[in-house]
Amino acid sequence: MKIYKALLMIVLFSSAYISGAFFAAVKCMGQIEDKTIPFTVIMYHNISPKPSLQGKYCVSVNEFEQDLKYLQDHGYNAVSMKEVTDFAYNGTPLPDKPVLITFDDGHEGFYIYAYPLLKKYGYKAVVNIVGSFAEQYTKLEAENAPDAHNPDYAYMTFKELEELNKSGIVEIGDHTYDMHKLNGTRRGCSKRSGESAENYRTVLSDDLTKAQKLLGYACGEDPYIFAYPYGIYSKETPEILREAGFKAVFNCTEKINHISCDNIDWLFDICRYNRPSGISSNTFFAKME
Ligand SMILES: [Zn+2]
Numbered sequence: 183m184k185i186y187k188a189l190l191m192i193v194l195f196s197s198a199y200i201s202g203a204f205f206a207a208v209k210c211m212g213q214i215e216d217k218t219i220p221f222t223v224i225m226y227h228n229i230s231p232k233p234s235l236q237g238k239y240c241v242s243v244n245e246f247e248q249d250l251k252y253l254q255d256h257g258y259n260a261v262s263m264k265e266v267t268d269f270a271y272n273g274t275p276l277p278d279k280p281v282l283i284t285f286d287d288g289h290e291g292f293y294i295y296a297y298p299l300l301k302k303y304g305y306k307a308v309v310n311i312v313g314s315f316a317e318q319y320t321k322l323e324a325e326n327a328p329d330a331h332n333p334d335y336a337y338m339t340f341k342e343l344e345e346l347n348k349s350g351i352v353e354i355g356d357h358t359y360d361m362h363k364l365n366g367t368r369r370g371c372s373k374r375s376g377e378s379a380e381n382y383r384t385v386l387s388d389d390l391t392k393a394q395k396l397l398g399y400a401c402g403e404d405p406y407i408f409a410y411p412y413g414i415y416s417k418e419t420p421e422i423l424r425e426a427g428f429k430a431v432f433n434c435t436e437k438i439n440h441i442s443c444d445n446i447d448w449l450f451d452i453c454r455y456n457r458p459s460g461i462s463s464n465t466f467f468a469k470m471e
Contacts (some may be wrong), residue, residue: 218440221266222258222470223282224249225434225454228289229296235334236459243295245459250303252463253281256471260305263353263407266441266449267429273443283307284432284454286357286409288316288343290336297346306351309338310409310432313359313393316340316400340400347401355407355432359393361386362411370411373418383422390426406430420450438470 227239229246236242241249253260259277266282268274283300285292288311300307315337322330323339330336338346346352361371368374371389373382398404406429410419413434423431430449437453457466 218442219276219280221276221280221282221439221441223284223432223439223452223454225432225456226283226285226296227287227456229285229291230333231295232334238456238458240291241457241459243299245457245463246296247299248463249457249466250299250305252467253305254303256467260303260307262306263308263355263430267406269443270441270446270449271429284355284409285309287312287362288338288357290319290331290333290338290342293338293342293346294331294333297349297352300351301349306353308353308355308407309343309346310355310357310407311338311343311393311397311405312357312362312411313396315362316343317396340396343397343400344402347403353407354397354401354405355409356390356393356397356405356428357409358411359389359396361389364412370414371419372414373416379418382416382418386419386422387426390423394426408432410434424450436469 226241226246228235229241229243230236231243233242256279258279258281260283261276261280263282265274265276266280269276283305285296285307286309288309292309296307299305316339319330319337320339320341322336323341330339343354347354358371361368364370371386373379394404404427406427408423408428408430409432415433420431428450430452432452432454434456435453436455439448439453441448455466455470
């Protein structure tokens with residue numbers, strides 16, 4: 183009896199392996215299965231022509247344009263996250279040297295300075311929005327407040343996000359509704375020390391639902407991209423994001439991603455290089471070459 187059972191298990195496991203390999207081969211059609219592709223993701227935050235604002239999380243307008251020129255001159259192809267998920271889920275081939283441009287937090291500076299340059303160079307980007315920031319400036323815009331669109335410190339409104347999403351150039355990601363904080367006992371969207379898994383799941387899920395509702399309403403579709411505030415998360419976080427329907431998650435680890443179309447796990451742990459001000463495009467990109 184034991185022998186029959188063992189034989190049955192061997193047959194079941196082999197057929198599962200063969201069919202899995204078959205489907206991976208079909209999915210990755212036209213590409214060499216098991217071959218990984220280097221995938222670079224850049225993380226910007228704000229952009230401003232004012233030197234007093236520039237620093238680790240704010241580049242100058244010229245630095246951003248020089249970066250776009252560098253990518254163009256060095257054969258990089260700026261892809262959308264849609265192309266990347268199509269590659270992972272359906273095996274749709276990516277262009278050579280794929281690079282993804284991301285901007286976190288949803289600063290007005292993106293709309294004023296970066297968006298026109300992306301249009302000029304024909305490049306795409308993902309902006310990861312903090313729902314409560316967008317909501318706050320949408321209210322100020324409705325009140326005709328003079329600082330509603332201040333390029334130094336304002337955040338993009340839902341109206342601007344709708345326009346960006348419709349452009350086909352910019353994809354909108356979720357950066358939590360109201361967990362972009364380091365004060366208090368919770369760091370970003372991570373689990374508090376001593377917090378029960380159940381309570382954490384409820385808190386994070388409620389925040390995700392709120393952000394999805396607002397961003398989904400503004401853009402006409404729910405974001406499927408998520409970026410961890412400050413790159414901080416707990417061991418429970420990826421599973422909660424997957425269950426909430428997200429298909430791609432960014433961290434803040436500075437590393438080249440090696441991606442393939444025979445699995446999707448890497449989509450939930452995408453590494454990015456923070457682009458600070460004060461160094462040339464050559465110096466910044468040298469570590470990725
Ligand atoms: Zn952020």
